[in-house]
Amino acid sequence: MSTKEADRNSSAQQTLxxxxxxxxxxxTQLDKATLATCIGMIENGVNPEALAAVIQELRREGAHSTxxxxxxxxxx
Amino acid sequence: xxxxxxxxxxxxxxxxxxxxxxxxxxxxLVAHCQDILxxxxxxxxxxxxxxxxxxxxxxxxxxxxxxxxxxxxxxxVMRLVDQPVLTKKQEAVQFLSTLSTLNTHQSASITMPxxxxxxxxxxxxxTTHVEPSAGDWETTLSNAARLAEFRAQRGVALLNESLLVxxxxxxxxxxxxxxxxxxxxxxxxxxxxFTSDSKAAISPSTQALVHRLAELGYLYxxxxxxxxxxxxxxxxxMIEQSLCHYLQTQLTEYYRLIAVLETQLSSTRSSTNRxxxxxxxxxxxxxxxxxxxxxxxxxxxxxMSVCVEGARDSHGGALVNLIHSYTDNGDPFVRKFTHxxxxxxxxxxxxxxxxxxxxxxxxDPFEEFFVTADSSLGHIPYVHPSSLPGGINQLSGDPNSGLxxxxxxxxxxxxxxxxxxxxxxxRFRKDMLPFCMxxxxxxxxxxxxxxxxxxxYGDIAGLEKSIDAAYQLASHRLFEVFIDKFKLLDHxxxxxxxxxxxxxxxxxxxxxxLAPSLTRPANTLYRHNLTANLETAIRSSNAxxxxxxVLRRLDARILEYSHGEIGWDVFTLEYKxxxxxxxxxxxxxxxxxxxxxxxxxxxxxxxxxxDKGWMRVTGDARSFIxxxxxxxxxxxxxxxxxxxxxxxxxxxxxxIVMTEMIHFIRQLEAYCRLEVIECSWKVLIDFLNKKEGDxxxxxxxxxxxxxxxxKKVHLWHSKPGKEEVLLRQLLEIFGHILQFRxxxxxxxxxxxxxxxxxxxxxxxxxxxxxxxxxxxxxxAERGVYTGAPQDAGAESEDALSGVLxxxxxxxxxxxxxxxxxxxHLQVHPDLDCRFLGIRLSFSDYYRVKKEQQAGQKS
Numbered sequence: 066m067s068t069k070e071a072d073r074n075s076s077a078q079q080t081l082x083x084x085x086x087x088x089x090x091x092x093t094q095l096d097k098a099t100l101a102t103c104i105g106m107i108e109n110g111v112n113p114e115a116l117a118a119v120i121q122e123l124r125r126e127g128a129h130s131t132x133x134x135x136x137x138x139x140x141x
Numbered sequence: 142x143x144x145x146x147x148x149x150x151x152x153x154x155x156x157x158x159x160x161x162x163x164x165x166x167x168x169x170l171v172a173h174c175q176d177i178l179x180x181x182x183x184x185x186x187x188x189x190x191x192x193x194x195x196x197x198x199x200x201x202x203x204x205x206x207x208x209x210x211x212x213x214x215x216x217x218v219m220r221l222v223d224q225p226v227l228t229k230k231q232e233a234v235q236f237l238s239t240l241s242t243l244n245t246h247q248s249a250s251i252t253m254p255x256x257x258x259x260x261x262x263x264x265x266x267x268t269t270h271v272e273p274s275a276g277d278w279e280t281t282l283s284n285a286a287r288l289a290e291f292r293a294q295r296g297v298a299l300l301n302e303s304l305l306v307x308x309x310x311x312x313x314x315x316x317x318x319x320x321x322x323x324x325x326x327x328x329x330x331x332x333x334x335f336t337s338d339s340k341a342a343i344s345p346s347t348q349a350l351v352h353r354l355a356e357l358g359y360l361y362x363x364x365x366x367x368x369x370x371x372x373x374x375x376x377x378x379m380i381e382q383s384l385c386h387y388l389q390t391q392l393t394e395y396y397r398l399i400a401v402l403e404t405q406l407s408s409t410r411s412s413t414n415r416x417x418x419x420x421x422x423x424x425x426x427x428x429x430x431x432x433x434x435x436x437x438x439x440x441x442x443x444x445m446s447v448c449v450e451g452a453r454d455s456h457g458g459a460l461v462n463l464i465h466s467y468t469d470n471g472d473p474f475v476r477k478f479t480h481x482x483x484x485x486x487x488x489x490x491x492x493x494x495x496x497x498x499x500x501x502x503x504x505d506p507f508e509e510f511f512v513t514a515d516s517s518l519g520h521i522p523y524v525h526p527s528s529l530p531g532g533i534n535q536l537s538g539d540p541n542s543g544l545x546x547x548x549x550x551x552x553x554x555x556x557x558x559x560x561x562x563x564x565x566x567x568r569f570r571k572d573m574l575p576f577c578m579x580x581x582x583x584x585x586x587x588x589x590x591x592x593x594x595x596x597x598y599g600d601i602a603g604l605e606k607s608i609d610a611a612y613q614l615a616s617h618r619l620f621e622v623f624i625d626k627f628k629l630l631d632h633x634x635x636x637x638x639x640x641x642x643x644x645x646x647x648x649x650x651x652x653x654x655l656a657p658s659l660t661r662p663a664n665t666l667y668r669h670n671l672t673a674n675l676e677t678a679i680r681s682s683n684a685x686x687x688x689x690x691v692l693r694r695l696d697a698r699i700l701e702y703s704h705g706e707i708g709w710d711v712f713t714l715e716y717k718x719x720x721x722x723x724x725x726x727x728x729x730x731x732x733x734x735x736x737x738x739x740x741x742x743x744x745x746x747x748x749x750x751x752d753k754g755w756m757r758v759t760g761d762a763r764s765f766i767x768x769x770x771x772x773x774x775x776x777x778x779x780x781x782x783x784x785x786x787x788x789x790x791x792x793x794x795x796x797i798v799m800t801e802m803i804h805f806i807r808q809l810e811a812y813c814r815l816e817v818i819e820c821s822w823k824v825l826i827d828f829l830n831k832k833e834g835d836x837x838x839x840x841x842x843x844x845x846x847x848x849x850x851x852k853k854v855h856l857w858h859s860k861p862g863k864e865e866v867l868l869r870q871l872l873e874i875f876g877h878i879l880q881f882r883x884x885x886x887x888x889x890x891x892x893x894x895x896x897x898x899x900x901x902x903x904x905x906x907x908x909x910x911x912x913x914x915x916x917x918x919x920x921a922e923r924g925v926y927t928g929a930p931q932d933a934g935a936e937s938e939d940a941l942s943g944v945l946x947x948x949x950x951x952x953x954x955x956x957x958x959x960x961x962x963x964x965h966l967q968v969h970p971d972l973d974c975r976f977l978g979i980r981l982s983f984s985d986y987y988r989v990k991k992e993q994q995a996g997q998k999s
Contacts, residue, residue: 073226076224076225076226077226079224080221080224080226080227083217083220083221083224084221084233084237086217087214087217087218087221087234087237088237088240088241090201090210090213090214090217091197091201091214091237091238091240091241092241093237093240093241095240096155098151098155099151099152099155099156102148102151102152102155103152103236104227104233105148106148106149107229107232107233107236108227108228108229109148110229111178112178112232113232113233113235113236113239114235114236114239115177115178115180116178116236117236117239117240117243118177118243119149119152119174119177119178120152120156120240121240121243122173122174122177123152123153123156123157123170123174124156126156126157126170127156127157127158127159130157130159130160130166
């Protein structure tokens with residue numbers, strides 16, 4: 066691994082840290098891995114607001130499904 | 142977009158763990174996500190980076206007002222900008238921010254379900270109306286949310302706030318709105334009635350807010366009613382008119398505020414849905430915002446309402462006083478407002494004041510400033526309201542202004558003097574202005590109005606200054622008028638010459654002509670005789686050269702007498718003063734002059750009596766009582782020799798005592814004349830010649846002159862309780878001198894009524910009768926019969942001893958008193974009096990005498 070590559074990695078790490086802090090501050094409830102994925106998507110040209118809507122939707126779905134599963138387990 | 146599929150998959154896995162096992166669910170979700178991403182969400186917003194950051198910061202500030210998170214955020218953003226890795230930082234931040242807004246909106250939508258979503262037009266909206274079913278959310282449900290749920294169940298919908306705002310704006314103008322209206326039932330007490338429609342319910346907290354705002358409307362309608370009422374009413378005073386004017390101006394300002402608010406409201410209402418919800422939140426009109434806007438106005442309206450209330454009961458100057466009382470307020474807002482108000486309201490008052498100060502006119506067409514008639518002040522029709530305690534007279538501290546007394550201490554005293562001055566000035570105006578209306582006066586007035594300018598409430602210092610200036614100018618002018626026109630100096634010197642016996646020849650002549658009649662009992666005196674005598678005295682002295690005006694005022698008068706008093710006690714000269722100059726020579730001063738005259742006249746009388754007596758004692762006694770003794774060859778008569786030998790030493794003693802008396806009275810007179818009257822007079826004349834100062838100073842100077850004179854002439858002692866001790870002693874001494882003289886020599890005409898007995902009761906007459914007897918005897922010896930020989934030897938011996946006893950007694954008493962007086966004078970606080978003591982007891986005569994007496998006694 067060349068020094069350039071290492072620099073790049075560390076600065077990427079730093080940037081991710083900063084963004085994570087901001088997301089903490091704004092109370093987005095994203096974990097670091099998801100945030101990295103999202104940032105990557107945005108870098109690829111995804112519309113940020115649309116992405117936010119996706120996250121929102123997925124969360125809702127997730128909550129729904131876990132709710133279902135728990136009720137299912139209760140039923141069992 | 143195909144490249145983003147793995148990313149989406151990982152997202153799906155992260156958010157929905159169930160999807161890892163359920164392939165179909167995963168595929169469904171991924172497809173759904175792709176749909177969303179392909180949609181037009183977010184394409185409408187165009188925001189640059191700094192704008193975005195600002196918006197986020199503001200939201201952070203709202204969430205945590207201490208600003209810590211906001212500053213932390215800006216710090217992070219700065220660091221992010223420095224990072225080279227990312228190319229789409231703005232988008233990244235926007236992503237985070239949108240995500241966070243979606244989160245918070247979710248909770249906001251919980252608290253205010255009754256209100257339409259402000260961003261309802263946005264396609265994202267449906268996703269935000271997520272019913273919080275997850276247990277995670279259940280726990281965070283607030284009371285407000287529960288209430289909202291309850292309402293939703295009951296089908297009660299809250300009224301749109303913007304509608305309420307509109308209504309409130311109406312309420313603030315005193316007009317009933319659509320949902321909230323004023324109750325019409327009670328006439329004065331206005332209560333709000335809220336609409337009871339369940340579709341448009343108003344929560345109690347909002348109702349309280351509306352109540353607060355509606356107070357303005359209530360106050361407004363009161364003030365407005367007052368202004369209208371006064372506008373139409375006839376005979377409204379100037380103060381009230383200006384109050385109405387000020388209120389009207391304020392109301393116009395208020396209208397302006399309402400107009401601005403209304404514009405604001407309509408602009409928010411008409412704004413399109415495209416405006417992002419954040420900026421709408423910034424500019425939109427809410428009840429709370431309205432409350433903040435009108436907060437200051439509420440205070441103002443309250444103040445105005447209080448003034449309106451006050452104006453119902455009071456009137457004119459009292460109203461100004463009332464408003465003025467509010468200026469003593471710790472609240473700077475109230476103070477400022479009252480100050481502005483007073484500035485307007487007091488203008489008519491100051492205009493009147495100005496007129497009165499500078500042209501002496503009391504112009505008060507609506508009877509606003511002069512409120513009570515005070516009969517005790519007779520010639521003054523009104524008492525100024527400033528004389529009411531705690532009134533506007535506390536504006537200024539200059540008691541000379543006669544109007545204002547600011548310092549709280551001794552208000553009544555200042556006030557009294559102020560009122561006195563005012564009275565005096567009023568009298569001037571009445572009495573003197575007719576005299577003063579000449580060209581000079583016009584010039585003076587011109588000068589005064591140049592210095593004054595206009596008066597106003599804000600410029601109290603200027604007001605004081607202009608009052609002072611005007612007062613000084615007018616006063617100076619008065620001073621000149623007094624000196625030039627009314628010849629005050631002539632009157633003063635006339636008083637000095639006549640009443641203070643400055644004209645010696647006149648006083649002597651008067652004494653000469655009056656003395657015979659003054660020895661008679663007071664009830665036998667007639668005024669016309671006295672005036673005739675006075676006339677004679679004037680004619681025969683240099684006083685005849687005085688001006689007619691002065692002599693005209695001179696008059697002789699008999700004071701009120703009681704039984705047993707003789708003419709000397711009741712006679713007085715009088716100098717009549719009339720209107721203008723009696724300001725300076727007021728009643729009090731004239732009484733002092735009379736007092737002084739009485740004292741000096743008595744001194745003069747004693748001096749004259751002693752002079753006459755001395756002539757008798759030295760001249761007459763020598764010429765015909767001692768005559769026989771000087772021709773011893775003729776005095777073969779035993780009794781004659783006895784007479785001479787016996788009586789010569791007595792005569793000598795009498796002469797010594799009399800010299801002492803003469804010394805005493807001469808020194809006293811010289812002291813009164815030279816050291817008291819003339820010195821005081823010089824001070825007064827110096828003051829008058831300077832021509833500086835005003836009328837007050839003139840009156841003061843004259844008063845000082847008189848006080849000084851009377852105190853020193855009466856040998857006034859400054860120690861309390863001892864003031865008149867020396868005067869009493871002096872009067873006693875005078876009494877003894879008179880008694881002594883009576884016992885020694887008494888002129889024939891002084892004892893006309895008791896001629897026969899008087900023959901024997903004083904020493905001179907006794908000697909006279911003895912020498913007559915002696916002559917008779919001698920004549921008989923020579924064989925000439927001159928009358929029946931009287932043998933009164935034995936009884937005349939008794940009479941002689943009685944007479945001599947009395948003479949000695951009075952002489953000794955006199956000497957004693959003088960000794961005491963001198964003793965007192967030597968420790969007198971006043972230096973002049975002390976010098977008098979030294980001169981009376983020249984070369985320590987009385988001390989030596991005292992020591993001798995002490996030596997004799999021991």
